[in-house]
Structures are given as structure tokens and as C-alpha cells.
Amino acid sequence: MSQAAPAIAVEPQQDWWRGAVIYQIYPRSFADSNGDGIGDLPGITARLDHVASLGVDAIWLSPFFTSPMRDFGYDIADYCDVDPIFGTLADFDALIARAHALGLKVIIDQVYSHTSDQHAWFKESRASRDNPRADWYVWADAKADGSPPTNWQSVFGGPAWTWDARRGQYYLHNFLSEQPDLNLHNPEVQDAALAAAQFWLERGVDGFRVDAINFAMHDPQLRDNPPAPDDGRPRTRPFDFQSHVYNQSHPDIVRFLERHRALTDAHGGAFTVAEVGGPTPEAEMHAFTRGSTRLNSAYGFDFLYAPQLTPALVRKAVETWPDEPGTGWPSWAFENHDAPRAVSRWVEPEHRAAFAAMKMLLLLCLRGNAILFQGEELGLTQVEIPFDKLQDPEAIANWPLTLSRDGVRTPMPWQAEAENLGFGSGEPWLPVGTDHAALAVDRQTAENGSLLNLTRGLIATRAANPALREGAMAVIAAEDSLLVFTRELSGQRLTCAFNLGKTPLAWHPKDMDRFRVIAAVNGATPGDLPAYSGMVLEQID
Structure with a gap:
């Protein structure tokens, strides 16, 4: 490959x-x-x-x-x-x-x-409105009609507020009701x-x-x-x-x-x-x-x-x-x-x-x-x-x-x-x-x-090529299935070319004799990019 x-x-x-x-x-x-x-x-x-x-x-x-x-x-x-x-x-x-x-x-x-609602912090927080951790979570009173304080919705479905009878307030949970939000x-x-x-x-x-x-x-x-x-x-x-x-x-x-x-x-x-x-x-x-x-x-x-x-x-x-x-x-x-x-x-x-x-x-x-x-x-x-x-x-x-x-x-x-x-x-x-x-x-x-x-x-x-690991990147082609970009650092210049589709593409860099292939998959060569292929070329002069 x-x-x-x-x-x-x-x-x-x-x-x-x-x-x-x-x-x-x-x-x-x-x-x-x-x-x-x-x-x-x-x-x-x-x-x-x-x-x-x-x-x-x-x-x-x-x-x-x-x-x-x-x-x-x-x-x-x-x-x-x-x-x-x-x-x-x-x-x-x-x-x-x-x-x-x-x-x-x-x-x-x-x-x-x-x-978790099983965390000791939350157990203490929900016990009353005046304990040392009462304000460690997000608590709010109901609206006048008893509905939640806001219209916020949970990622996992339903309102992001759950009523807690012990405090007589709602607590916020952006995820599960068993995941009360900390008051950061x-x-x-x-x-x-x-x-x-x-x-x-x-x-x-x-x-x-x-x-x-x-x-x-x-x-x-x-x-x-x-x-x-x-x-x-x-x-x-x-x-x-x-x-x-x-x-x-x-x-x-x-x-x-x-x-x-x-x-x-x-x-x-x-x-x-x-x-x-x-x-x-x-x-x-x-x-x-x-x-x-x-x-x-x-x-x-x-x-x-x-x-x-x-x-x-x-x-x-x-x-x-x-x-x-x-x-x-x-x-x-x-x-x-x-x-x-x-x-x-x-x-x-x-x-x-x-x-x-x-x-x-x-x-x-x-x-x-x-x-x-x-x-x-x-x-x-x-x-x-x-x-x-x-x-x-x-x-x-x-x-x-x-x-x-x-x-x-x-x-x-x-x-x-x-x-x-x-x-x-x-x-x-x-x-x-x-x-x-x-x-x-x-x-x-x-x-x-x-x-x-x-x-x-x-x-x-x-790991062995500094330009790949840390170099600057510039996209020079991104159309249809063709993606080409450069990576460059401290004099090393690489060109990365990919065919993201299943139809073969013809592509080659200018002055092909100035490049060497340092990595390729699925038969990619300077000149041809078969289906779902890619290569990395290093400029050698």
C-alpha cells in the first residue's frame, strides 16, 4: 500500500x-x-x-x-x-x-x-440553600408558573433543568439530569x-x-x-x-x-x-x-x-x-x-x-x-x-x-x-x-x-520530517476530488497531493525531476493519483 x-x-x-x-x-x-x-x-x-x-x-x-x-x-x-x-x-x-x-x-x-449527581459536592449542595457548597452548582427558582427558569435544552434531549424538591429549585444540566452543571x-x-x-x-x-x-x-x-x-x-x-x-x-x-x-x-x-x-x-x-x-x-x-x-x-x-x-x-x-x-x-x-x-x-x-x-x-x-x-x-x-x-x-x-x-x-x-x-x-x-x-x-x-510535524501549511488546490497542499519548515519543502475520490486523476508538480517521493499510498506517483491515493513529495534542490 x-x-x-x-x-x-x-x-x-x-x-x-x-x-x-x-x-x-x-x-x-x-x-x-x-x-x-x-x-x-x-x-x-x-x-x-x-x-x-x-x-x-x-x-x-x-x-x-x-x-x-x-x-x-x-x-x-x-x-x-x-x-x-x-x-x-x-x-x-x-x-x-x-x-x-x-x-x-x-x-x-x-x-x-x-x-455526577452522586458527587459529594452535589449531595451537599442540594441539601439546602445555605450550606457551604450551596452555590457550587447552578440553581435557580422556578418561573411564576412553576416552569423552568429558561428555555435552555439538554444535549441529550428535553429541558436542561430538573426540579429538586429538597431545595425547591431547579438545577442546570446541559447533558443528562444525572450530570448537574458546576457553577464555575x-x-x-x-x-x-x-x-x-x-x-x-x-x-x-x-x-x-x-x-x-x-x-x-x-x-x-x-x-x-x-x-x-x-x-x-x-x-x-x-x-x-x-x-x-x-x-x-x-x-x-x-x-x-x-x-x-x-x-x-x-x-x-x-x-x-x-x-x-x-x-x-x-x-x-x-x-x-x-x-x-x-x-x-x-x-x-x-x-x-x-x-x-x-x-x-x-x-x-x-x-x-x-x-x-x-x-x-x-x-x-x-x-x-x-x-x-x-x-x-x-x-x-x-x-x-x-x-x-x-x-x-x-x-x-x-x-x-x-x-x-x-x-x-x-x-x-x-x-x-x-x-x-x-x-x-x-x-x-x-x-x-x-x-x-x-x-x-x-x-x-x-x-x-x-x-x-x-x-x-x-x-x-x-x-x-x-x-x-x-x-x-x-x-x-x-x-x-x-x-x-x-x-x-x-x-x-x-516524526522524521520537521516540515510534516511542525511546518507551515498552504492549500494550493482543493477542487472536486483533488487536494494539494504544501508543508514547509527550515528549508524543507513538501508537497502533499491526494485524490479523495474513486475516479483516477492525472496530477503532477511542475518540474517533476526536482521532487522525490517520501511516502505514497495506493499507487500514487508524480503524474497519477489513482482512486483514494496520496503522496508526499520533497523538493530536492
């Missing part, structure tokens, strides 16, 4: 994370060490050799904290402990030690917009959140992925959201009918992020990347990463929910991050735990293998950090989960209109012939993919032309 030229030495970097390749691990579905059907921290530790063999710089662990698991760990009941289904703090320490021994940095999630306007709540971050920094983590940070502060005036204009996109939830002006995205979020950055800088410059959702997240992503006193990076959903991968989409996404002083550093993901597998969204089944190779090269050529979701290196497909086996609360609440997140969270296939494909001895919490045995790690490791081995080679090529 590929060819690669000898690499050149990469210069030492001041910031390890700039241009890094980060591998996301969803703990429930990575590896089950004790046979209970749920992945755990010892399982991750036992499989870190596979991750290290890819050549990635870091792992990002989705939540493993104490939780009732109403939203599978994003409803945290204790920020500073490990849920027993995943192991213990000692297991986490062992994971950190093994990752660092393998040269892998460790990034973990932090969720500052909400907690309160300095004491900020202190508590930063103390939790410090706890993990002192245990050796190298950074944080900050979940849903644009939901972290609300409008204290409790103004109603205006209706959203109909842009033609499907509306499957009440949430989709509003412009989210007041329930999120408060300008004071950046003040908290500056406090957060001061903490991470005090611990050796730990890396921070924000998740920023919504249809137009660019302004917030730039605000959250501007200058040197806020977060290092951010990513949105440019590709995660896109129905097609097109040159126009790539151009639009990358050009929102100009290489200018004061502008933050982007991160990119084509797949994650919340979005369907890209090969099932973007291409017909008969072209998946070729498309997966081209997609991998493209992701690794973009300016910014590349985030791979577990199994993406195998070309895993989305698994169809029947209603009676659904676990995802959003999918259950909005079935059948909301695509289940469960289909991307199915167990990793480690061994093609093993029980449960090597995930573990007990029945997995979600079924394994019926076509995933052929894509298992052991089978692809043994195949020279597999996507897994291609991914290893392409990551090595990225």
Missing part, C-alpha cells in the same frame, strides 16, 4: 506536543484483564507495547474516575480516584510508569462543566477543579484533554436562547432548535483557563487540549488557545460528524488556523469515542481498505496534532448495535434518530482466533464487530501490506 524514502533527522523540539501523534484509549473497550467484560487499567498497561509500536508520542485516556457510569465516566463522582471497575490508584501509577518507560506521554480527561463562576469551584488537576499532575500525568469546556459557564442573567435558523441539517433533539448563546460559551471561561495554564506551567508545561463542540466553534477555539497564557491546543468536530471527506472541507478546516503569532495550535481527529467510524461514514464498503490508507496519510500530513482513536490504525468499521444491547444514553433516549455512539466503542480486536477476539475472557459489555476478526492486531501485524504496518511507517515518516 505504501512506499517511504529514508528519513532525515528531526531536530530537538521545545514542546513535545507540537505536531504530536496522540492515541486515544477508551478504557472500557481496550483490554479486559479480569474477565468481567469491561476493559480496565491493567488491561491497558498490558497492551501498551502495541501503542508504542505505532510510534505515537502520547496516549489520551478517556475517563476512568469514580462514577455511577450513567454517561460512562463523563459523570464523575470523585475526581481524584479510580472507579473499581477500572482498577485502583496503584494500577494507574503502574500504567504511568509503563507508559513513560516506553517513551509515551499520558494525557487524561478533565471534566469541569459538570459532575464561583472561585471556590475553580479552586476545587484546579486541585483535582494538580492531584493528577503530581501523579505524573503529562497533560489534559478538557472535555466540553465551552459548556463550563452559563449566563448568570438566565436569558432565553434565541431560536436557531434552519440550515437544512437534521434536527433530532430540542437542543438543535436553539442558538446556544446563553447556556454556554460565557466570555469568562478564558479567565479560568488562564488559571489552569498557570498550574500546568508550574508543573513543567503539561499539555492541554480543549474539546469545543458546536456548529461554529472557531471563535471559541481561538479564544481558548490565544497567546501563551491559555490552553495549548483545541479541536472541534470539523471531521467527526462530516458526512463526506472533501477537499473543500479540509481547506475550510485548516484555514481557520493560520500560522500567525498569537494563534493557537490545532488538533485534528477523524474518529473518536463520540463519532462513528470514518470508513463507515465516508466511503462504500468495497473501497474501505484503500480509503483507510489514504485517510491515514492525510491525517498525518495536516498541520497540527493528529489524534488517532483506538482501532483506527486497524481500519475498524462501525458496528451495528441492536436496540436491546444499546448502552449509550443519548442513543436510547433519541432512538432511532440519533446514531449510537456504542458502534465506535466496541472492544478492540487483538487476536483473530481468540475468544472475544482477545479482548478478555468474559462477555464484553458491547458485542465485538462481526467483521473485526479479519482486522485484528495479530493478523495485521503479520501482513506486510496491512493498514497497521502502513500506519507505523507513516507515523515514522511524519
Whole structure:
């Protein structure tokens, strides 16, 4: 599927994370060490050799904290402990030690917009209106007619307010009712959140992925959201009918992020990347990463929910991050735990293998950090989960209109012939993919032309070429199926050319004899771009 030229030495970097390749691990579905059907921290530790063999710089662990698991760990009941289904703090320490021994940095999630309703803070807050944590969450009186304080709607469906008889007030929850929103306007709540971050920094983590940070502060005036204009996109939830002006995205979020950055800088410059959702997240992503006193990076959903991968989409996404002083550093993901597998969204089944190779090269050529979701290196497909086996609360609440997140969270296939494909001895919490045995790690490791081995080679090529890892990017063609852009740094000039469609294209650079191919997939050559192919050319004079 590929060819690669000898690499050149990469210069030492001041910031390890700039241009890094980060591998996301969803703990429930990575590896089950004790046979209970749920992945755990010892399982991750036992499989870190596979991750290290890819050549990635870091792992990002989705939540493993104490939780009732109403939203599978994003409803945290204790920020500073490990849920027993995943192991213990000692297991986490062992994971950190093994990752660092393998040269892998460790990034973990932090969720500052909400907690579980089982968190001790919320239990105290809801007990009365005058206790020490009474103002740690967002409480408001009912309107005169008893209805909720505002028209705000929950991401998961229905009003974003739930009545609590103990206080005789409503509390805000932008997500599940079991995920009450923290009042991050309160300095004491900020202190508590930063103390939790410090706890993990002192245990050796190298950074944080900050979940849903644009939901972290609300409008204290409790103004109603205006209706959203109909842009033609499907509306499957009440949430989709509003412009989210007041329930999120408060300008004071950046003040908290500056406090957060001061903490991470005090611990050796730990890396921070924000998740920023919504249809137009660019302004917030730039605000959250501007200058040197806020977060290092951010990513949105440019590709995660896109129905097609097109040159126009790539151009639009990358050009929102100009290489200018004061502008933050982007991160990119084509797949994650919340979005369907890209090969099932973007291409017909008969072209998946070729498309997966081209997609991998493209992701690794973009300016910014590349985030791979577990199994993406195998070309895993989305698994169809029947209603009676659904676990995802959003999918259950909005079935059948909301695509289940469960289909991307199915167990990793480690061994093609093993029980449960090597995930573990007990029945997995979600079924394994019926076509995933052929894509298992052991089978692809043994195949020279597999996507897994291609991914290893392409990551090595990225790491060895400074222009790919950190260089400036300029799009020079993005029309129909043709995408061409340059990457340039310190005298190294690369041209990256892709055919994102199934019809072969004729394309070649001017003065072809001045270029050499350093990476290519699916038969791409200077002059010809077969279906779903791509290549990287280096100017040699």
C-alpha cells in the first residue's frame, strides 16, 4: 500500500506536543484483564507495547474516575480516584510508569462543566440553600408558573433543568439530569477543579484533554436562547432548535483557563487540549488557545460528524488556523469515542481498505496534532448495535434518530482466533464487530501490506520530517476530488497531493525531476493519483 524514502533527522523540539501523534484509549473497550467484560487499567498497561509500536508520542485516556457510569465516566463522582471497575490508584501509577518507560506521554480527561449527581459536592449542595457548597452548582427558582427558569435544552434531549424538591429549585444540566452543571463562576469551584488537576499532575500525568469546556459557564442573567435558523441539517433533539448563546460559551471561561495554564506551567508545561463542540466553534477555539497564557491546543468536530471527506472541507478546516503569532495550535481527529467510524461514514464498503490508507496519510500530513482513536490504525468499521444491547444514553433516549455512539466503542480486536477476539475472557459489555476478526492486531501485524504496518511507517515518516510535524501549511488546490497542499519548515519543502475520490486523476508538480517521493499510498506517483491515493513529495534542490 505504501512506499517511504529514508528519513532525515528531526531536530530537538521545545514542546513535545507540537505536531504530536496522540492515541486515544477508551478504557472500557481496550483490554479486559479480569474477565468481567469491561476493559480496565491493567488491561491497558498490558497492551501498551502495541501503542508504542505505532510510534505515537502520547496516549489520551478517556475517563476512568469514580462514577455511577450513567454517561460512562463523563459523570464523575470523585475526581481524584479510580472507579473499581477500572482498577485502583496503584494500577494507574503502574500504567504511568509503563507508559513513560516506553517513551509515551499520558494525557487524561478533565471534566469541569459538570459532575455526577452522586458527587459529594452535589449531595451537599442540594441539601439546602445555605450550606457551604450551596452555590457550587447552578440553581435557580422556578418561573411564576412553576416552569423552568429558561428555555435552555439538554444535549441529550428535553429541558436542561430538573426540579429538586429538597431545595425547591431547579438545577442546570446541559447533558443528562444525572450530570448537574458546576457553577464555575464561583472561585471556590475553580479552586476545587484546579486541585483535582494538580492531584493528577503530581501523579505524573503529562497533560489534559478538557472535555466540553465551552459548556463550563452559563449566563448568570438566565436569558432565553434565541431560536436557531434552519440550515437544512437534521434536527433530532430540542437542543438543535436553539442558538446556544446563553447556556454556554460565557466570555469568562478564558479567565479560568488562564488559571489552569498557570498550574500546568508550574508543573513543567503539561499539555492541554480543549474539546469545543458546536456548529461554529472557531471563535471559541481561538479564544481558548490565544497567546501563551491559555490552553495549548483545541479541536472541534470539523471531521467527526462530516458526512463526506472533501477537499473543500479540509481547506475550510485548516484555514481557520493560520500560522500567525498569537494563534493557537490545532488538533485534528477523524474518529473518536463520540463519532462513528470514518470508513463507515465516508466511503462504500468495497473501497474501505484503500480509503483507510489514504485517510491515514492525510491525517498525518495536516498541520497540527493528529489524534488517532483506538482501532483506527486497524481500519475498524462501525458496528451495528441492536436496540436491546444499546448502552449509550443519548442513543436510547433519541432512538432511532440519533446514531449510537456504542458502534465506535466496541472492544478492540487483538487476536483473530481468540475468544472475544482477545479482548478478555468474559462477555464484553458491547458485542465485538462481526467483521473485526479479519482486522485484528495479530493478523495485521503479520501482513506486510496491512493498514497497521502502513500506519507505523507513516507515523515514522511524519516524526522524521520537521516540515510534516511542525511546518507551515498552504492549500494550493482543493477542487472536486483533488487536494494539494504544501508543508514547509527550515528549508524543507513538501508537497502533499491526494485524490479523495474513486475516479483516477492525472496530477503532477511542475518540474517533476526536482521532487522525490517520501511516502505514497495506493499507487500514487508524480503524474497519477489513482482512486483514494496520496503522496508526499520533497523538493530536492
